[in-house]
Amino acid sequence: MATRHLYLVRHGAADPFGELTDVGRRQSELVGRRLAALPVDAVWHSPLPRAARSAEIIGAFLPEAAVLEAPELVDHVPHVPEQAPPGWAPFFDGYGAAEAAEAERRSSALTARFARPAETETHEVLVTHAYPVAWLVRDALDAPPARWLGLNCGNTALTVIEYRDGLAPAVLLYNDMGHLPAGLRWTGFGAGVRP
Numbered sequence: 001m002a003t004r005h006l007y008l009v010r011h012g013a014a015d016p017f018g019e020l021t022d023v024g025r026r027q028s029e030l031v032g033r034r035l036a037a038l039p040v041d042a043v044w045h046s047p048l049p050r051a052a053r054s055a056e057i058i059g060a061f062l063p064e065a066a067v068l069e070a071p072e073l074v075d076h077v078p079h080v081p082e083q084a085p086p087g088w089a090p091f092f093d094g095y096g097a098a099e100a101a102e103a104e105r106r107s108s109a110l111t112a113r114f115a116r117p118a119e120t121e122t123h124e125v126l127v128t129h130a131y132p133v134a135w136l137v138r139d140a141l142d143a144p145p146a147r148w149l150g151l152n153c154g155n156t157a158l159t160v161i162e163y164r165d166g167l168a169p170a171v172l173l174y175n176d177m178g179h180l181p182a183g184l185r186w187t188g189f190g191a192g193v194r195p
Contacts (some may be wrong), residue, residue, distance in 0.1 A: 001164055005120040007035060007125045008159040009058070013187040014050035015078035016102045027184050028054040032061035034158065034179040036155035038123050040065040044114075045127040046073040054156070055127040065125070069112065075129035078107035081146040088149055107135050115139050117163045130188065133159055155188040156180065 009031055012024025040062045040150030047069050050067035058068035065098040080100035084092045095103075110132055114124075116192065126132075140161045141147075153159060160172040177185045186194045 002118055002121045004163040005123045006114060006161045009125060009127050010130055010133055010153050010155055010157055010188060011051040011054040011127055013155045018050045019050060020050055020053045023184060023187060024155060025057060027180060028057035030179045031158060032058040036061040040123045040125055043059060043067045043125040043127060045071040046075060046129060047071055049074055051077060051127045055061055058125060067188040072110040072113045073126055074130040075131060076162045077103050077137035078093060078105055078131055078148055079145040085146060085149060110135060111139050117165045137171060137174060140171050152179060152189060153164060154186050
């Protein structure tokens with residue numbers, strides 16, 4: 001039975017203009033080293049510069065893997081709930097029917113392309129953003145659509161999902177930062193106390 005192994009990686013830390021910082025480049029190198037022992041077939045990335053540059057750095061550690069752009073991985077709100085959960089109303093202020101329809105279109109394209117078994121055994125790295133990672137985890141767990149909210153992940157944190165025919169997806173890792181030294185962890189999150 002063929003398995004599709006997806007290694008989801010949020011891009012490295014970036015500046016306000018979307019370019020990787022020195023920290024983001026170092027984070028990308030470290031996750032690339034972590035993935036280097038795997039038989040990766042492709043490194044797919046969002047078209048946004050912070051993800052494209054992270055994928056380029058990661059791909060240097062995976063010389064057998066093609067580094068390719070996938071528009072489905074672009075940073076986007078994957079679902080606009082009809083009624084925002086408590087505390088989330090300001091986040092969705094200004095989102096109407098058109099934005100909700102666009103969110104559904106984009107998230108459907110993302111899951112149709114990547115959240116399914118493959119014809120042959122594959123190992124694919126997806127370099128994307130926090131919201132698409134949250135959406136794919138939510139989808140794998142068959143959780144309600146609004147559950148993507150609050151599933152944040154750190155820069156270059158690793159999430160692994162496996163897809164097999166006839167079986168529910170398996171989330172093997174979520175937001176794993178074991179490849180990062182303490183000073184490079186928890187970037188991409190708001191201020192707070194972290195372990």
